[in-house]
Amino acid sequence: xxxxxxxxxxxxxxxxxxxxxxxxxxxxxxxxxxxxxxxxxxxxxxxxxxxxxxxxxxxxxxxxxxxxxxxxxxxxxxxxxxxxxxxxxxxxxxxxxxxxxxxxxxxxxxxxxxxxxxxxxxxxxxxxxxxxxxxxxxxxxxxxxxxxxxxxxxxxxxxxxxxxxxxxxxxxxxxxxxxxxxxxxxxxxxxxxxxxxxxxxxxxxxxxxxxxxxxxxxxxxxxxxxxxxxxxxxxxxxxxxxxxxxxxxxxxxxxxxxxxxxxxxxxxxxxxxxxxxxxxxxxxxxxxxxxxxxxxxxxxxxxxxxxxxxxxxxxxxxxxxxxxxxxxxxxxxxxxxxxxxxxxxxxxxxxxxxxxxxx
Ligand code: SAH
Ligand code: SF4
Numbered sequence: 001x002x003x004x005x006x007x008x009x010x011x012x013x014x015x016x017x018x019x020x021x022x023x024x025x026x027x028x029x030x031x032x033x034x035x036x037x038x039x040x041x042x043x044x045x046x047x048x049x050x051x052x053x054x055x056x057x058x059x060x061x062x063x064x065x066x067x068x069x070x071x072x073x074x075x076x077x078x079x080x081x082x083x084x085x086x087x088x089x090x091x092x093x094x095x096x097x098x099x100x101x102x103x104x105x106x107x108x109x110x111x112x113x114x115x116x117x118x119x120x121x122x123x124x125x126x127x128x129x130x131x132x133x134x135x136x137x138x139x140x141x142x143x144x145x146x147x148x149x150x151x152x153x154x155x156x157x158x159x160x161x162x163x164x165x166x167x168x169x170x171x172x173x174x175x176x177x178x179x180x181x182x183x184x185x186x187x188x189x190x191x192x193x194x195x196x197x198x199x200x201x202x203x204x205x206x207x208x209x210x211x212x213x214x215x216x217x218x219x220x221x222x223x224x225x226x227x228x229x230x231x232x233x234x235x236x237x238x239x240x241x242x243x244x245x246x247x248x249x250x251x252x253x254x255x256x257x258x259x260x261x262x263x264x265x266x267x268x269x270x271x272x273x274x275x276x277x278x279x280x281x282x283x284x285x286x287x288x289x290x291x292x293x294x295x296x297x298x299x300x301x302x303x304x305x306x307x308x309x310x311x312x313x314x315x316x317x318x319x320x321x322x323x324x325x326x327x328x329x330x331x332x333x334x335x336x337x338x339x340x341x342x343x344x345x346x347x348x349x350x351x352x353x354x355x356x357x358x359x
Pocket of ligand 1: 158197296
């Protein structure tokens with residue numbers, strides 16, 4: 001059965017042509033699915049009965065299932081989304097005074113194995129489909145409803161949940177298209193952020209296919225340390241990453257890159273690291289988002305001391321950078337960055353075990 005949640009507008013238009021329906025009807029159906037939250041063709045009362053019947057026979061709007069919902073005292077909401085076969089991913093809504101941000105997952109697990117990341121520790125199971133990615137926004141919109149003015153509560157989306165979005169490129173781009181489309185969610189490109197650990201060729205492809213705001217997980221100011229913390233650095237080292245950031249800015253909706261930097265006690269949080277960072281990013285218009293490390297069982301790292309975090313921030317600010325320190329939100333429901341544990345049966349490792357390779 002075809003799932004209409006898998007299509008962006010060009011895809012749905014094409015599908016309608018294929019099944020002998022008028023392509024322009026696709027806009028109306030996008031509207032029903034994504035703006036009105038319809039999951040049943042019978043709800044689409046302004047469509048001809050023959051079209052509704054045709055669709056009912058061939059297609060469905062299949063939304064992922066919520067396994068559990070957690071609500072934090074601070075208003076953060078976390079959903080555990082069932083992705084079948086005993087696996088799950090997490091979606092988190094973070095309310096702030098001037099915006100509502102939804103943090104979306106792109107994969108079940110992650111193959112890139114950053115050493116301080118709980119998702120990375122679990123290994124990789126599979127890519128999420130378009131419907132599973134956009135379905136997170138569909139479900140959260142429905143669960144949160146509208147604000148008193150009748151406006152949608154989710155104003156921003158960040159691809160900062162489980163997984164590396166740029167290694168699930170095609171599905172992520174289709175889902176981004178739906179987020180941006182005025183017939184669907186109509187979000188501004190500036191309010192949709194892809195976060196990557198630095199998959200350089202895919203950054204160039206994103207610039208060409210769907211330039212949205214970009215956050216790059218830096219976490220270390222030199223290759224020796226970054227090779228350990230963010231192993232993809234061994235393939236795409238810092239010089240290449242900085243050049244890719246510069247190229248991206250020619251297409252980006254914002255005139256800066258956001259560098260994310262997790263602060264790990266005694267590992268990457270000294271003033272010497274700040275000096276190296278300043279030299280490294282000299283030619284890249286950027287802002288820094290410092291993330292105090294969020295611990296998880298057997299992490300082997302600790303959060304930098306408040307004093308070290310303050311010193312790090314002030315040294316960057318003194319060099320003229322705009323710096324934000326991410327507040328830990330939803331800590332009572334384990335909803336903070338890098339704590340998203342979901343539930344991942346690691347296919348990579350099981351496969352390797354079968355082949356007699358021990359990790
Ligand atoms: N794979 C993408 C997006 C998901 S992770 C990426 O790596 O950018 C979102 C952010 O949370 C990244 O900057 C990631 O490095 C950071 N993060 C991962 N584990 C963390 C932890 N335990 N504490 C704080 N931040 C963490
Ligand atoms: Fe994957 Fe991002 Fe976690 Fe690294 S930090 S393991 S890229 S999810």
